[in-house]
Amino acid sequence: MIYIYATDDSYLFVVPIYIACIFLFLYGIYRKYHDENLILGILISAAFYIIIDVNLFGVLHYLLSIQFIGYFIFCFICGIMAGLINEDIKRGALSGAIGMIIAMALTYPYIYFIIFVFGIYFPFQTLPSILGGAIGGALGSYIKKSYNYRKKTIIKPKSNPS
């Protein structure tokens, strides 16, 4: 995780703007889709990414050789969490992928977001994270959709005896 050190005073202006941008981005998504499940999926997948990243940060970065697969697997799990909330497969994939991007925007803040996330770390970390989130989200929403479909077909309405 990248830390902004206290030696720079510009954080007073940069930090609120950066946080406001994240919230504006989320608000824009909500205004566009008007889907509360999409927002919930994004937030849950981002929170799970942060929880896993914070707790397993050392392990993930120690295993550099399997970093691609490692990030893919744990973003896949986060994406499934997001997908299980959305029944639409496209929305599930979208919520998983956006959740991963927001989580990475928080773990690599400010200018580091451009330098690392869309620069140096793109092939090893960003790409597997977004791919894992999207595929996991699609799979999660597919699971939910098929489960709901099965439930609807099994539970038939009782016929009226009269």
Added chain:
Amino acid sequence: MAIIDLYVASISIYVICITVFVIITVIAHRKFRDSDFLMGIAVSGILNLLVLLPLITILNLILGFVFIFGYVVSFFLGYVAGYFTKFFKRGLISGALGIFLSWLLFGLFSPSGFLSFYSLFYTFLLIIPSTLFGAAGGGIGGQIRENSDNRSNSETQIKETN
């Protein structure tokens, strides 16, 4: 002030905080009679604790502005708590209590974490703002869920009348 005085003062403030938390939770539960309310508190509290425990150390706080990260995650998990509770006011209280619960648990599990309740630095920079962010997230989540529930109810009523 001797170390023992510091510890006694910290523990007494910590116990007061726990008592206040329990009283507010019991009063709110008696008023709302809602298991989702308690579920929201538990989920947001435990998930936020998983972020706090590895992340918040004094060294991190001094060197980097990790508290910003804590605010945004508190907002996310407050939103999750608010979404569970389905109403604006309940979401507000549930989000705030959930994040506050995570700080109380942090005081329990982290070595000498209860000292944070005595330190003004921790209290004004971390505990109060993150609780407020959690309350804001909970309020927004509850409001969004309330709106969507009202919309879907009105749609089903229109379908039934047709």
